[in-house]
Amino acid sequence: MKTFKLIFFITATICFILSFSNNYISIGQAWKNYHVNSLIGFQKILESTFIIYNYTFNTWYKIVLPILELKIILVFGIINLIIFLLLIRKK
Numbered sequence: 145m146k147t148f149k150l151i152f153f154i155t156a157t158i159c160f161i162l163s164f165s166n167n168y169i170s171i172g173q174a175w176k177n178y179h180v181n182s183l184i185g186f187q188k189i190l191e192s193t194f195i196i197y198n199y200t201f202n203t204w205y206k207i208v209l210p211i212l213e214l215k216i217i218l219v220f221g222i223i224n225l226i227i228f229l230l231l232i233r234k235k
Contacts (some may be wrong), residue, residue, distance in 0.1 A: 145231070148231060149228060149231050152224050152225075152227050152228035152231065153224075153225075153228045155220075155221070155224045156221045156222075156224035156225040156228055157221075158221075159178050159217050159218065159220050159221025159224060160218070160225075162221075163173050163215050163217045163218035163221060167193045168215045168216060169215070169216060170189045170212060170214060170215055170216065171211070171212050171213075171214055171215075171216055171219060172209070172212030172213060174216055182226065187204055187208075189207065190203060190204060191203070191204060198201070
């Protein structure tokens with residue numbers, strides 16, 4: 145079990161360090177490269193849902209776009225850190 149903890153910790157650390165480089169693509173860019181129509185469809189569904197509930201702020205630009213601009217390597221590092229923290233708590 146200590147080996148798994150160490151692997152997740154080292155992977156998370158490496159991912160966080162690598163995320164400062166500009167060589168990695170964002171989540172939105174990867175999604176666009178994979179299937180741009182589903183990205184546009186997701187935006188339409190999200191906007192139409194919030195229009196039904198009369199929310200006046202633009203959720204796409206204030207909430208979703210900053211998430212899509214995160215680098216994939218950073219998100220991978222966060223996931224590894226969460227798994228590492230969960231493994232520590234299990235004892």
